């Protein structure tokens with residue numbers, strides 16, 4: 001029997017699948033983040049078809065990236081000046097915005113459009129975005145959780161784990177490392193840095209997602225055994241301020257995390273099976289709620305956005321036909337068996 005493929009799991013992958021199976025496939029199964037050989041250009045391009053994040057979303061994502069880099073360097077003894085923070089942030093933001101605009105130009109050429117769906121960000125807008133990002137980065141220096149760490153203290157035990165440190169469990173490769181670990185007496189705090197959040201206190205399913213850091217911690221070297229030895233914190237930007245929400249680790253929360261991952265992996269395998277060997281994304285359902293399409297980076301080419309009612313109706317018809325043809329095939333086999 002063929003061994004089951006190892007499926008990568010991360011909170012972002014799981015959330016994407018829950019929001020829209022087509023988007024999940026474009027992003028992680030056939031797209032830019034999928035493991036595709038360099039020869040397989042059309043499939044790789046599929047994942048980059050004018051993928052566009054709103055410039056403000058890029059700002060939030062990059063300020064989180066730069067904050068992690070600062071923490072990493074502070075942990076190794078290097079403290080960044082404000083000028084270095086600004087330089088690094090501006091460079092990364094510009095590169096991201098330029099790259100996605102180039103992708104849009106390529107998309108417009110390929111589709112024969114006379115202009116790109118999105119305009120290039122103007123200089124004035126770019127400066128405003130830099131200020132937005134800097135507001136987050138400088139304000140982190142004043143927050144009690146990070147203020148001392150960013151000054152590279154020698155009397156605190158803390159670390160910034162590698163985000164790509166994964167482990168395998170139950171047929172999945174898990175990306176669930178925390179962004180930061182701090183020792184606080186007999187307990188260890190595992191911190192996940194979120195971008196902008198409506199409320200730093202997560203919804204129940206997101207809180208279980210935070211518990212998946214426990215699964216990582218129990219395999220990491222140098223950390224204690226037992227979920228009760230950990231606190232799990234979410235550090236998020238809520239309405240103009242960094243805030244922290246914390247829950248205690250427990251045997252129960254560890255089990256919940258494990259079950260969540262198991263269910264997600266089943267759903268991911270199911271999506272792959274639905275696509276079939278030809279990796280046909282059209283067999284996957286569109287997002288149930290149309291509002292999800294409004295911010296989706298793949299909306300330029302997706303019928304789920306361009307023809308929301310028609311595409312969902314057609315899909316329903318296709319599914320019914322498929323179900324009927326299966327029923328008929330089963331009936332034929334049953335009749336043939338009875339006649340024998």
Ligand code: SF4
Pocket residue numbers: 020021022023286287292293294296297298299302303304305
């Ligand atoms: S546009 Fe909508 S249906 Fe299409 S991939 Fe994005 S979220 Fe899914």
